Amino acid sequence: MECRKDIVSLIHKYFDEEITETEKNQLKQHLNECNHCRNHFNKLKKSIAFVQSSSHIVAPPNFTDLVMKQLPQPKRSNNWKRWMKKNPFLAAASVFIILMSTSVFSFWLDSGDELSVSGQANLIIDKDRNVVVIPEGEIVEGDLIVRNGSLQIDGQVNGNVTIINGQNYRASVGKVTGNIEEIDEGLEWIWYNIKSFLSDAVNIFDGKKVNE
Template identity: 35%
Template sequence: MNCKVAIEFIHQYLDGELDSKQFEQLQTHLQQCEGCMKTYEQLERTDALSRFALQSSIVNTGRSEADVNQLKHSIMANLPKHRHAPSKARFVRWLYRYPGLTAAAVFLVVMVFSFFASWDHDAKLIISGSQDDLQHIVINGNTVIVPEGVELTGDLVVENGIVEVKGAVSGNVTVIDGQMVLASTGHIAGQSKVIDQALDWFWYKVTSSFSEVIPQ
């Protein structure tokens, strides 16, 4: 079997269209051809990444699996088409040709999907920071207070609430869909930011996600 036929068999296998005899031939070729094996592994990783990102949006957005499947079909319907090829095969070939672009596109779509769900429905107070810092703050209703004489060593992020800084914060303070009050005794060494616009909130979520994935 030459590599051109092997690549075609790989696509058919990922599409679930390869019979048992062809599968055995493909297995034999992959054991002998390092290049085709790398191609197969790359296709499997890309396909798994796209499926994982889409399925994770069920948890992140609170949407049903049917909504996520509908989103997946919408993405596939807008991918470049190759004449005379089955729709699923077209999708896999597009993933193979543009793996980096595919991963970025899926990430962006999931972020947008999550963004609209969160912006419309999130109303509860959410506080993010280190465990040590959170032990020293005071919560009064929807107000988060950094007491006078207390110093937080890390970042503080508050969503849907009011932040009163009477003490010191060595890191950044970010308030999303809320207010920030800096007392005369308060001090923020890092950046202080209030995000109350949808576009700013979306950009913050995107950059925060990349910061978690990519080590500083």
């Protein structure tokens, strides 16, 4: 029959030299009464003594060379794998750019020609003219993205403005505090997403450094 887990824990604490005097007396009393635990204790004691007595054993001086000669020679076809292991960051970046370019380009082709806008504000969407209008006196806090349409700013945008596949940009008395970017081609859309990702990654990394 197996003994209680606390007795096994006491045996481990004994060999780790973390046992208290009270726990040592408790363990000693149990070992005197339980043959199973006493045999287990003696086996562990012998194993530890054997390991300690073997600590002076060292390998011969040419052991490493002999082992390396017995290993199979690497195949030349594994050059790509070795390069990936030596340059994990570049490999990951390359894979990311390929996957992101594919997904973004697919999104560009499948998104259609419908006018859409992202941004929290009271905007006027004129579908007849295919124009998004920011009324006079309206302030958009944050970035604004307009896809498949033009943008008329009579109010103000406190952020960046991006027009994707738009015909033109018109502003009368409006104001934009950030950058204005027009994207009319699929490759420009891919580059825009890559730049946005890298910018977010840098901001996250800088934020972690500040917190540290």
